[in-house]
Amino acid sequence: MQDKHTPGPWNFEEEEGFCSQIDGADGxxxxxxxxxxxxxxxxxxxxxxxxxxxxxxxxxxxxxxxxDHSLSPAVGRKLRVAIANATRGEP
Structure with missing residues (x-):
């Protein structure tokens, strides 16, 4: 079973003297x-x-x-590839 990504929104935080970072909604x-x-x-x-x-x-x-209102095959393919890359192929 694949881990799900950290819930959004994600926020960029920077503080003097510390590494800047991106934090998830769960902290x-x-x-x-x-x-x-x-x-x-x-x-x-x-x-x-x-x-x-x-x-x-x-x-x-x-x-x-x-x-009549569907995406072009090329755009649909790009969306599917991007989603698969972001989710390791998991829905």
Whole structure:
């Protein structure tokens, strides 16, 4: 059985004299940085739980509507690959 990711939202925390880090909603440390990452990287990492949730919701929503409103095969494939990469292939 695979572990689930730490619940979001994730927040970037930095405090003088300590490593900066990304913390989960449950207070756990997701990752700790010796050097601060680029602001754009921080935003992407911190948004990961919401992005995964949105990708899964879009894919599930599209699968529940008629074919006239479905995603293109290429976009559907990208969503499936991204979800599989984020979940180690687990739903």
């Amino acid at each position: 756990s440390v997701i990752c700790c940085f010796d050097e601060d990452p680029k602001p754009a990287d921080i935003c992407l990492m911190a948004a990961s739980p919401e992005l995964l949730e949105a990708a899964i919701a879009v894919l599930e929503d599209v699968m529940n509507i008629d074919n």
